Amino acid sequence: MGNSFGFGEFTFLMHGLSWTVLLAAIAFVGGGIGGLGVALARTSTSLVARRITAGYIAVFQGTPLLMQLFVVYYGLGLLGLNLPAWLAVAIGFTLHASAFLGEIWRGAIEALPKGQTEAAKALGMHYLPRMRDVILPQAFRIALPATVGFLVQLIKGTSLAAIVGFIELARAGQIVSNQTFAPLLVFGVVGLVYFALCWPLSLYGSRIENRMARATAR
């Protein structure tokens, strides 16, 4: 025991980082697909679909992400599904991301002027082409800053997989910290790695937000 923080430890952290990135990517893609469904259901004409998705969003926005992971992780086990830890955690993050992205995109769809839908209808466009070619491209543009902001939240959120025992960047940090007895150095480095991952995204997000604010101010 009592290794010092050297190259081997750093490699171990980088291995954890690759899991962090992978987990965030799976959750973002899965949540993107799920979130699209949620946003469409939330803005649909069916009252039942609107109610169900509203409840889904309220539950996921009103409970801690950590609890969502726990419930999904142990709940899947109860259903008799013996999934590997990474998959169970990825499903938890995907459900979480679907709710948040769904709510962000719902807001963007509703922010579009009604005339867009009416004009598309007047041109005889059906639901699918109307959404695909008229509504969604504009809505995604409006929602881009908030979507990037949520991606940053999601990357930081993957650190909670550490509490479930999955070895990603934060858990790798805990392990190295226990081995080297240098928690400040290790968590400092881990924090720096997260920062290097998230900060460029945050800057990009606020840059497009400012650009859009200037464009609408004119």
Place this chain on the structure above:
Amino acid sequence: MDYTLDFSVVADALPELLQGCLATIGLALAGMTLALVIGIGGVVMRGSNRRWLRLPVIVFVEVIRNTPFLVQIFFLFFALPNIGLTLNPTVTAIIALGLNGGAYAIEIIRGGVQSIDKGQIEAGLALGLHKSQVFRMIVLKPALRAIYPSLTGQFIMLTLTSSICSAIAAYELTSVAQRIESDSFRSFEVYFTITLMYLGISWLMMTGFSVFSRRYFHYPTR
């Protein structure tokens, strides 16, 4: 799979869990108060024309907002004893929540302060109000009203984030649940129940915030 759900463990532990709920609410309220203080102080410093006052605030906000709370709380947990502060985990958790919420509060409050028309401030000064009076009555209160929805939304997020404080064994709902879970192995039942409790807590807070806003911000704008 022959697993039968059994909530009797949860029912037996209900008094402890409800105490955990109170602890979570207390932890969250303490964290929010600290966050508000840091938020207002940070905005004052950020608005200064001295670079050495502005710069630390900018760095603080960016670092906190771009690193996970779990890493922040671990860092603080190990860093505080190094500077001679040996605190119990719950106090460390309050500080961590306050710092984290504070960084977000700075950004939110700053947006509100920027929304105040400069003419209002000049008018206040012209009427002979002191600088601190202008700040309190003309800048802070209307700004707080403008940002109230996003600030309280952030505070509810902070309450939910407080569950992560279980990682350093602070006393709150999740750590109470973890202890019951490790004694009984009824993981799903325990976590499902406290998920509902968190839902109740955030609903309670939302209601509280809207009641407060109706009282405190009830004055005409024009």
